[in-house]
Amino acid sequence: MSEVLGSIWWMIVALGVLVTFHEFGHYWVARRCGVKVLRFSVGFGKPLWSRRDRHGTEFAVAAIPLGGYVKMLDEAEGDVPAAQLDQAFNRKSVWQRIAVVAAGPLANLVLCVALLWVMFVIGRPDYSATVGRATGLAAQAQLQRGDRIEAIDGAQVHTSLDALQTLTIAAIDRRDITLNLVGIDGSERERTLALSRLPADFNQENVSAAIGLVWNHQTLPATIGKIRPGSAAAGILEVGDTVTAIDGQPVHSFGDIGPLVQEWGHRGGLAMVEVDRKGERRALELAPKRQRDEATGQVYWALGLEPAGSGVPAEFDTTQQLGPIAAIPAAFQQTGKMVTDSLGMIRRMLTRDASSKNISGPLTIAQVANDSAKQGLAWFLFFLALMSLSLAIINLLPIPVLDGGHLLYYLIELVKGSPLSERHMVAGQYVGLAALAGLMGLAFYNDILRLMTRLVT
Incomplete structure (x- = not known):
């Protein structure tokens, strides 16, 4: 299946699951409150399939x-016929109407917990929070290759994804954090990562790079995949060589080469590059050449090497798996953390502490759906759980046309003792539509910008 078709397919699957549960929440509570449900539709437009039950409710799957x-x-x-007035939604008490409207987001919240429980029972393969290379703030905090982050500010870290989520929020807040590390030799130590020193305009979409942290699974082996013609290494090094040391300094990954070459270039002169060539150790003498980046004008030193195996994902090195009983509190705990993080990010965007670039639209979501499906069932369940929670939170925002907007109307009705006038409700609907259109426009803009960036890099 192609990348585009795969993204579309898994996006449709995800929406189908999430929308069905959301609408079932409304339907189930409405029926218990004595409201007659005329239609339960998954999708919009002309029905592709429909049937009617004994209560007169039409169940449909529509084209869009x-x-x-x-x-x-x-x-x-x-x-409404006089005989059915007691089944009309608008004739129900305000508390019953609140229950019906709130049931949709609540169903998505319950689904989130259930999906996470299944994910933990199945076991989600992942990457450990192991440092592959440290520069910048990470190096200043004395993080070293092979260090595994066990906890951040006392909260246990299981994977690099856990660590990155916590690091991102702390970075946006410019808050220094404490890392509990286990070194490659098994030694334990504590370090402070000074995120307060981050520049105001750091890239919030790539916090790891801003900190100077490369995870172990992101590092490429120091094996040469290509040598640029006319470069310093041309005719001396060979494709397939694995660089093991430069001027006596060990090289563990391809990313180690660049910083060592810059130091070497500023120092000047010839030096030894040690390589493993088909099992044979060789020490070859050469000197880097001075280069200029045409885009930025920045001068740097280079050997003219490109890595082998780029784009090949590293194998997962850890698995989050729990028994059926232990997975219950873990699912609730994970849901609580996701709710806190999501609401916190919304607050930070409203106060303009977080960039609006953090908002993603359907194009990005479709890509993530496809990527998570490729990584296996557990990852796709995690994606669905996150989407289900996001749908619950978005629908509870106090924006007219969303569930949260209707709940706001009903709360006002409780306070004033009577419903809002139709004129005020219509005005609110226009405001809500304008707000949603603006939000969708921003999301699409961010999606297109990400795609264009990927095309030119």
Whole structure:
């Protein structure tokens, strides 16, 4: 399956699951409150399939798989027969209407916990939070290759994803954090990462790079895949050589070569590059050449080497797996952390501490859906859980046309003792549509910008 078709397919699958559970929440509570449900639709537009149950509810799958809805008997939607007035949504008490509207986001929250429970029971393969290379702030904190991050500010870290999520939030807040590390030799130590020293304009989409931290699974072996013609290494080093040392300094990964070459170039003169060539150790003498980056004008020193095996993902080196009982509190704990992080990010974007570039649209979500599906069932369940939680939170935002907007109307009704006037409700709907259109426009802009960036890099 091609990348595009795969992204579309898994996006449709994800939306189908999430929308079905969301709308089922509305449907189930509405029925328990005595509201007549006319239609339960997954998707919009012309139904591709439908059937009607004994209660008169039409269940349908429609042609446009971008959402869904539950249509209830309501005098605001049209005339209601006198014999069915007691089943009309608008005739129910305000508390019943609140329950029906809140049931959709609540269903997504329950689904999030359930999906995480299944994920933990199956076991999600992942990468450990092991340092591959440290520069910048990470080097200043004395992080070293092979260090494994065990905890951040006392909170246990299981994977590099756990660590990155915590690091991202702390970086946005410019908050110094304490890392508990286990070295490659098994020694334990504590270090402070001074995130308060990050520049104001650091790239919030790549916090690891801003900190100067490369995870172990992101490092490439120091094996030469290509040598540029006319470069310093041409005719001396060979494709397939694995660099093991430069001027006596050990090389563990391809990323170690650049900094060592810069030091060597500023120092000047010839030096030995030690390589492993088909099992034979060789020491070859050469000197780097001075280069200029045409885009930035920056001068640097280079040997003219390119890595082998780029784009090949490293193998997972750890697995998050729990028994069925232990997975229950873990699923609730993970959901709580995700809720806190999500609400915190929304607050930071409203206060402009977090960049609006953090907002992703359907193009990015489709790509992530496809990528997670490729990594296996557990990763796709994690993606669905995150999407389900996001859908719950977004729908609870107090924006008219969303569930949260309707809940706001009902809370106002509770306070003032009567419903809002139709004129105010219509005005609110226009404001809500404008807000959603602006949010969607920003999300699409970010998506297109990411795609264009990937094309030119």
